[in-house]
Amino acid sequence: VADRATKSRITTMATTPAEVERLRASRERQADWKQWGPYVADRAWGTVREDYSECGSAWDYFPHDHARSRAYRWNEDGLAGVCNRYQNLCLGIALWNGKDRILKERLFGLSGNEGNHGEDVKEYYFYLDSTPTHSYMKMLYKYPQAAFPYVDLVSKNQERTRQDPEYELIDTGVFEENRYFDVFVEYAKAAEEDILCQVEVFNRGPEEAPLHLLPTVWFRNTWSWGYDVEVASPNVQKAPNKLKKSMSKDDQRVVREKTVFSPIPKRPPGNRPEMFQSGPNSIEMAHRHLGTRFYYVDGEPEFLFTENNTNFQRLTGNRVNDQNESQHVKDGINDYVVDGKTECCNPEKKGTKASAWYKLVIPAGESRKVRIRFTDVEMKNPFDNFDEVVAQRLKEADEFYEHIRSGYQSNKESQMIQRQAYAGLLWSKQYYHYGVDLWLKGDPASPPPPTSRLEGRNSQWRHVYCNDVISMPDKWEYPWFAAWDLAFHCIPLCRVDPEWAQRQMILLLREWYMRPSGQIPAYEWNFFDVNPPVHAWSALHLYRITKEVTGIDSIEFLERIFHKLLLNFTWWVNLKDKQGHNIFEGGFLGLDNIGVFDRSSPLPTGGKLEQADATAWMAMYCLDMLSMSLEIAQHNPAYEDIASKFLEHFIYIASAISRAHLGEGLWDPVDGFFYDAIHFDDGGHVMLKVQSLVGLVPLIAVATIDAQTLKKLPKFYERFKWFKRYRPNLVEKVHDFEASDISQCVLFSIVDREKLTRLLERVLDEDQFLSDYGIRSLSKRHKDSPFIFEHNDEIHRVDYEPGESTSYMFGGNSNWRGPIWFPLNYLLIESLRKYHEYFTDDFKVEFPTRSGNLMSLDKIADQLSERLLRLFHKDEQTQQRPFHGGNEYFNSDPHWKDHLLFYEYFHGDTGAGLGASHQTGWTALVADILHSLNISHTKCEFNRQ
Numbered sequence: 001v002a003d004r005a006t007k008s009r010i011t012t013m014a015t016t017p018a019e020v021e022r023l024r025a026s027r028e029r030q031a032d033w034k035q036w037g038p039y040v041a042d043r044a045w046g047t048v049r050e051d052y053s054e055c056g057s058a059w060d061y062f063p064h065d066h067a068r069s070r071a072y073r074w075n076e077d078g079l080a081g082v083c084n085r086y087q088n089l090c091l092g093i094a095l096w097n098g099k100d101r102i103l104k105e106r107l108f109g110l111s112g113n114e115g116n117h118g119e120d121v122k123e124y125y126f127y128l129d130s131t132p133t134h135s136y137m138k139m140l141y142k143y144p145q146a147a148f149p150y151v152d153l154v155s156k157n158q159e160r161t162r163q164d165p166e167y168e169l170i171d172t173g174v175f176e177e178n179r180y181f182d183v184f185v186e187y188a189k190a191a192e193e194d195i196l197c198q199v200e201v202f203n204r205g206p207e208e209a210p211l212h213l214l215p216t217v218w219f220r221n222t223w224s225w226g227y228d229v230e231v232a233s234p235n236v237q238k239a240p241n242k243l244k245k246s247m248s249k250d251d252q253r254v255v256r257e258k259t260v261f262s263p264i265p266k267r268p269p270g271n272r273p274e275m276f277q278s279g280p281n282s283i284e285m286a287h288r289h290l291g292t293r294f295y296y297v298d299g300e301p302e303f304l305f306t307e308n309n310t311n312f313q314r315l316t317g318n319r320v321n322d323q324n325e326s327q328h329v330k331d332g333i334n335d336y337v338v339d340g341k342t343e344c345c346n347p348e349k350k351g352t353k354a355s356a357w358y359k360l361v362i363p364a365g366e367s368r369k370v371r372i373r374f375t376d377v378e379m380k381n382p383f384d385n386f387d388e389v390v391a392q393r394l395k396e397a398d399e400f401y402e403h404i405r406s407g408y409q410s411n412k413e414s415q416m417i418q419r420q421a422y423a424g425l426l427w428s429k430q431y432y433h434y435g436v437d438l439w440l441k442g443d444p445a446s447p448p449p450p451t452s453r454l455e456g457r458n459s460q461w462r463h464v465y466c467n468d469v470i471s472m473p474d475k476w477e478y479p480w481f482a483a484w485d486l487a488f489h490c491i492p493l494c495r496v497d498p499e500w501a502q503r504q505m506i507l508l509l510r511e512w513y514m515r516p517s518g519q520i521p522a523y524e525w526n527f528f529d530v531n532p533p534v535h536a537w538s539a540l541h542l543y544r545i546t547k548e549v550t551g552i553d554s555i556e557f558l559e560r561i562f563h564k565l566l567l568n569f570t571w572w573v574n575l576k577d578k579q580g581h582n583i584f585e586g587g588f589l590g591l592d593n594i595g596v597f598d599r600s601s602p603l604p605t606g607g608k609l610e611q612a613d614a615t616a617w618m619a620m621y622c623l624d625m626l627s628m629s630l631e632i633a634q635h636n637p638a639y640e641d642i643a644s645k646f647l648e649h650f651i652y653i654a655s656a657i658s659r660a661h662l663g664e665g666l667w668d669p670v671d672g673f674f675y676d677a678i679h680f681d682d683g684g685h686v687m688l689k690v691q692s693l694v695g696l697v698p699l700i701a702v703a704t705i706d707a708q709t710l711k712k713l714p715k716f717y718e719r720f721k722w723f724k725r726y727r728p729n730l731v732e733k734v735h736d737f738e739a740s741d742i743s744q745c746v747l748f749s750i751v752d753r754e755k756l757t758r759l760l761e762r763v764l765d766e767d768q769f770l771s772d773y774g775i776r777s778l779s780k781r782h783k784d785s786p787f788i789f790e791h792n793d794e795i796h797r798v799d800y801e802p803g804e805s806t807s808y809m810f811g812g813n814s815n816w817r818g819p820i821w822f823p824l825n826y827l828l829i830e831s832l833r834k835y836h837e838y839f840t841d842d843f844k845v846e847f848p849t850r851s852g853n854l855m856s857l858d859k860i861a862d863q864l865s866e867r868l869l870r871l872f873h874k875d876e877q878t879q880q881r882p883f884h885g886g887n888e889y890f891n892s893d894p895h896w897k898d899h900l901l902f903y904e905y906f907h908g909d910t911g912a913g914l915g916a917s918h919q920t921g922w923t924a925l926v927a928d929i930l931h932s933l934n935i936s937h938t939k940c941e942f943n944r945q
Helices: 002-009 018-027 150-159 241-246 249-255 332-339 386-404 412-427 436-441 451-455 483-496 498-507 535-550 555-576 612-633 639-658 707-712 714-726 753-763 822-842 857-870 888-892 922-944
Strands: 079-084 089-096 124-130 136-144 180-191 194-203 209-219 235-238 259-262 274-279 282-287 291-297 302-306 353-362 367-375 429-435 465-471 608-610 676-679 685-688 702-706 745-749 787-791 794-798 844-846 854-856
Touching: 018 386, 018 498, 079 136, 089 180, 089 194, 089 332, 124 386, 124 412, 136 386, 136 412, 180 386, 194 209, 194 353, 194 386, 209 282, 209 332, 209 367, 274 302, 302 332, 332 353, 353 367, 386 412, 386 483, 412 483, 412 922, 429 436, 436 465, 465 483, 465 498, 483 498, 483 535, 483 822, 483 922, 498 535, 498 555, 535 555, 535 612, 555 612, 612 639, 612 702, 639 714, 639 745, 702 707, 702 822, 707 714, 707 745, 745 822, 753 822, 753 844, 822 854, 822 857, 822 922, 844 857, 854 857, 857 922
Parallel strands: none
Antiparallel strands: 079 089, 089 209, 124 136, 136 180, 180 194, 194 367, 209 353, 235 259, 274 282, 282 291, 291 367, 302 353, 429 465, 608 676, 676 685, 702 745, 787 794, 844 854
């Protein structure tokens, strides 16, 4: 089936979809269709890289209230933002309903200190469509007609406890009677440097309503850093207590006696970019890297110009009158439109930030449309072919996704889910800029940061210099790369853009990210945190998917990344198994609060924590490196030797984790489960009997090798047989390495048939791990039987919590004590298919447990996939999508019900979406699950016929 799908994709040029041809031209560097894309963050305030405080309080140092007035140092944010790959210039929109106290230029949400479950965006927006080259994109933002309830959202959530649900925008009543605007933003590329933007605003309310629409273009501020020109001495001002009495409540909340540094660079006429009004509907702009550009808009709206410079006067309480370079600063357009302060915009119609001001009045149920064109070519009639180009790019997007689905059939509902998942994934690309050494030292035009920072966060990562477009987990809640998340993002990315997925996977392993020791940076809050080593697993998949999608054997990619991964593998062995016992530590390993203790901190009991998941991840790492080396060895026999090394290391780990006698191993033969264990300094050994995903990770340490592959590599095969013959004491704890007579493949697995059966009894039990919507992260048995551990009169406990976390561990904004998470579900489903490849239909277990219904493992994998898909599919009886959490308005209103959100995780019992609402990073795995499931169904139908 996969072969037929591949052959249908590798077609003649005459039938190749236009988007596929653009991808080919981009891959071969004949064109640069990805120069411009949705690379503007949804949030840049409250990030580590914008934090220059002494104590590392990123949320307080740069709050939302500063964002409209303060120039960003590292990267921009915006609404429906587009920029080039180095973010020299940005496009976006701003909105005003005539009632808000500020323009809607960016998405609002609660900081980590304000939300009762950590940071959380409090807006409704949906990424509806995108091609991988961004030749066509579409998103939707829902803007209330009433005043946006900024204060209400903050105060109500601060009143709530960890046990309470979050107070959401829908709860404030601003959407009653549908009094809101649907703002659809479409982008289409007429050429690589010719970008069309169409904004259509619908009034969903019962009465006509005014809306101010401001398409905006601005340069990222690089001129205030002080590197290119001589700068004046910076002024440093401190906001004293007496200032607070004269300030608004909002400003009182954000100033908090912090030092505000105020660089005053001399104007560099040769380096600072500039834009100016060149006609009644046009702006011309010049940038030393981009050259000359033109920005055209429909009609003849009023153009407003200002500078993308910090408004120091506002941030210091208007105490000093000469801090601003001019009165035209970043929030000038906001003050002009909202407060009528006409002096805040430049009457000469020039600057570094500009908006076209449309004052619309939209009747009930109707819409108004505005068109924009940004190009590198001056045009007399920029809108002559505008509508035709947009329609053509949409048609080509349809053809591309039909091409992606070639080889299998799917219904419209599944197609919609898959396409919106891809859209969210592709919209989540972001320009990420962070030079740690520069950040620690500060810029020439700024006062030196506090010296304490030189020994603080990320100070031992001075080599890191990020200046790349990266796939983000969520551009609002997590607008920074996350190492293990990215490995999962790349799987569905590879289905639509293999070349970009491969480049993403290599990126974090390059020398300006990875430490010389081989450690991969985790994320900007703490580069030292340790994530599961899934990059080899992902790289192997990218190699195989690329071959399936394009027919290209990208062995060079596999060999290139293999060498980088060797460094990381060695780091793991040296740092996380210091005793050399093949039982690993690792820390929290991305599973946040899943353990009894904070697994990234020293144990309150003393001793060390031996981790079942860390050990299993390393066994999986061995198998992935083994599979990679065997693949490369078929092109270069020198890799047979290194394959033997990974085989032996896997066997040592598999043997160690399964030893069950006192003081060793992490397998409990009575419970039939793997557990973490405390190994005390005196040799004592206590298992922490929490039944969670930690104990299921050993299931995913599995690989199958085709017997024919082994015969092609005689040196490796001889070593393989030698080890089996002369190290039986090690091999006996592992699955028997014999090729199946039926499947003709060899199975490498931590668990043998008996352990597999016992673990699956729990995994497939609806009273334990099996939910209607996938596999829970913690067994439901802990609802009535919480795990309790007492030490020094302190009680530590783990309860089943299927919804939001009630713990403050890791900020409390995620929960691995019951909810359903896509990445681990994906790995478990994939592992079942591998087991089935070896055991075939001869091995069946009950699904669900105690049902009496026996199923083969591939059928169970299909069933688990179907349960995950239920989160997004309409229920046949209720016509509701479970991820909406039973909200009748979202489920039934025609303007909401088919717009999907791909949440970070999902309620273990109800399927309601939780955590980050736009985590179409790893939750975009749903697109690949749909692909695999449809292939499986097509195969079954083919066999039936």
